[in-house]
Amino acid sequence: MPDTETGREPDFQLVSAMFFKKYKDYILGRYRDASDGYRFHELLRSNGFARDLYNSSRRLCTIYDNGDWHSKVLETLDLELIYANVDKMPKKKEEEYTDNLVKELLRYFKRDFFKWCDKPDCDNCGPGSSKNQESAGVVGPNADESKYDCGVVELYKCKNCGTITRFPRYNDPIKLLETRKGRCGEWANLFTLILKSFGLGTRYVWNREDHVWNEYYSPYLERWVHLDSCEQSFDQPYIYAINWNKSMSYCIAYSSDTVIDVSKRYILKNQLPRDQISEDDLQFFCSYVTKQLRSSMSDDELYKLACRDNLEQLEWFPKGTGDNLSQTKTEGVGRQSGSADWKQQRGEHGK
Numbered sequence: 001m002p003d004t005e006t007g008r009e010p011d012f013q014l015v016s017a018m019f020f021k022k023y024k025d026y027i028l029g030r031y032r033d034a035s036d037g038y039r040f041h042e043l044l045r046s047n048g049f050a051r052d053l054y055n056s057s058r059r060l061c062t063i064y065d066n067g068d069w070h071s072k073v074l075e076t077l078d079l080e081l082i083y084a085n086v087d088k089m090p091k092k093k094e095e096e097y098t099d100n101l102v103k104e105l106l107r108y109f110k111r112d113f114f115k116w117c118d119k120p121d122c123d124n125c126g127p128g129s130s131k132n133q134e135s136a137g138v139v140g141p142n143a144d145e146s147k148y149d150c151g152v153v154e155l156y157k158c159k160n161c162g163t164i165t166r167f168p169r170y171n172d173p174i175k176l177l178e179t180r181k182g183r184c185g186e187w188a189n190l191f192t193l194i195l196k197s198f199g200l201g202t203r204y205v206w207n208r209e210d211h212v213w214n215e216y217y218s219p220y221l222e223r224w225v226h227l228d229s230c231e232q233s234f235d236q237p238y239i240y241a242i243n244w245n246k247s248m249s250y251c252i253a254y255s256s257d258t259v260i261d262v263s264k265r266y267i268l269k270n271q272l273p274r275d276q277i278s279e280d281d282l283q284f285f286c287s288y289v290t291k292q293l294r295s296s297m298s299d300d301e302l303y304k305l306a307c308r309d310n311l312e313q314l315e316w317f318p319k320g321t322g323d324n325l326s327q328t329k330t331e332g333v334g335r336q337s338g339s340a341d342w343k344q345q346r347g348e349h350g351k
């Protein structure tokens with residue numbers, strides 16, 4: 001509509017520039033405001049769940065930014081094979097290259113590199129003997145095992161020869177490059193480091209009901225994409241709730257610059273009670289830790305990430321009638337990793 005005094009169309013570019021300037025100031029002001037430290041410390045003091053999340057963030061947001069580790073990963077993986085396979089994959093735009101790289105890394109990791117391990121083979125009987133193993137409890141790590149950030153060691157007794165075999169659950173991802181076996185914890189841990197080693201935007205996602213996986217920021221799709229290395233799964237965030245029929249309460253993602261509640265991406269049904277912390281406190285907790293992680297960034301970097309965060313939140317607004325569910329019904333396959341018995345015990349054997 002023409003301006004009544006000048007008779008000219010208002011200059012929308014100027015108006016939107018003013019709006020974005022004010023918006024940017026508002027966002028940066030929120031990041032630079034340090035007045036909420038007291039609330040954060042009170043929250044950590046009074047809420048065990050917040051303390052657990054905070055302790056996890058101190059590990060998961062920082063350990064993977066390690067140049068020596070990245071070099072180790074790149075020396076160990078078969079880069080020639082990986083890049084040859086990526087070059088063969090079709091792509092519509094140049095930006096799709098990293099999606100293809102991630103898909104190939106998922107394939108390589110599951111098919112050629114890492115092994116799922118419900119029970120280890122017997123040390124004495126060798127390959128193929130895991131079926132004779134029965135659980136003989138857990139113990140702490142010995143001196144050698146504890147060098148590699150080992151929490152517990154599972155013991156297995158062979159029904160064939162009586163030998164006790166140790167299965168140390170290592171958390172040191174470099175040790176996992178050598179052992180190349182484990183369950184979802186080991187898979188997600190090493191896969192996080194692999195993605196980081198290729199310079200990709202990477203998150204480690206923790207689910208309270210005993211599963212972990214990854215997300216990667218796709219420059220092609222311009223959003224965070226679900227990845228599950230155990231399942232060789234790319235962009236299928238519905239697999240847990242729908243395909244596995246898994247019940248969940250919280251899914252929290254960690255990266256070097258963010259802690260965020262991503263539950264809405266994954267918990268499409270079978271929602272368990274979220275009674276560990278108030279929703280408001282959880283949101284406050286995530287933004288506070290995120291603010292800390294971003295404290296040394298420039299204004300422009302901060303603003304860019306804040307806009308990306310806001311776009312991500314928009315993904316979770318309801319889009320009408322059960323979009324997320326209907327797309328999944330035809331694609332359903334159950335959990336791929338783990339034996340039938342093991343999945344049954346966990347209630348993750350699908351419908």
Ligand SMILES: [Zn+2]
Binds near residue numbers: 122
């Ligand atoms: Zn044996």
